[in-house]
Amino acid sequence: MDENNRKFEQVNEEVASSVMNDTTSPEKSAADVTVTEGKANEAEPARERVIEKTTVIKEVPVSKGVNRVVYILLAFFFGTLGIHRFYAGHAFAGICYLLCSIIGWSLTWFLGIGFIILGIEMIFCLYDIVRAAFATADEHGQIHV
Numbered sequence: 001m002d003e004n005n006r007k008f009e010q011v012n013e014e015v016a017s018s019v020m021n022d023t024t025s026p027e028k029s030a031a032d033v034t035v036t037e038g039k040a041n042e043a044e045p046a047r048e049r050v051i052e053k054t055t056v057i058k059e060v061p062v063s064k065g066v067n068r069v070v071y072i073l074l075a076f077f078f079g080t081l082g083i084h085r086f087y088a089g090h091a092f093a094g095i096c097y098l099l100c101s102i103i104g105w106s107l108t109w110f111l112g113i114g115f116i117i118l119g120i121e122m123i124f125c126l127y128d129i130v131r132a133a134f135a136t137a138d139e140h141g142q143i144h145v
Contacts, residue, residue: 064089064142065137065138065140065142065144066087066088066089066142066143066144066145067141067142067143068132068133068137068141068142068143070087071084071087071088071143071145072084072132072133074087075125075128075129075132076125076129079097079121079122079128079129080100080101080104080118080121080122080125081097081098081101082094082095082096082097082098082101084125084128085097088145097121097124097125100118100120100121101118101121103117104118104121105118128145131145132145
């Protein structure tokens with residue numbers, strides 16, 4: 001870690017010194033040009049500086065395309081369990097559907113309030129079905145939901 005810090009500081013110092021040298025005077029007079037041409041003939045080797053740059057590549061998961069018919073059938077028959085969301089690769093939404101289904105059925109037997117939860121969940125399932133039905137397919141015939 002210390003070696004990397006030293007290299008980083010050294011590169012920063014080199015960059016700072018080259019920036020200061022480059023910003024002294026953008027315009028050169030004819031005398032300066034002849035002097036530099038004379039020095040170039042002295043066979044002074046040119047130095048090359050290589051500044052290492054690190055690039056961080058962040059991988060972003062791309063949602064996979066799903067078959068429209070399979071997605072709609074899963075949403076229609078097993079929508080309250082969230083199977084269609086698991087199929088689409090949205091595990092968190094699938095877990096939410098599953099938990100709402102469990103809580104809804106549990107409260108239905110005791111308080112009857114579960115029917116409200118299950119009704120709201122069915123509205124979301126219908127929304128998923130309509131959205132999948134009208135989604136545009138990609139070049140492979142898959143939809144992204």
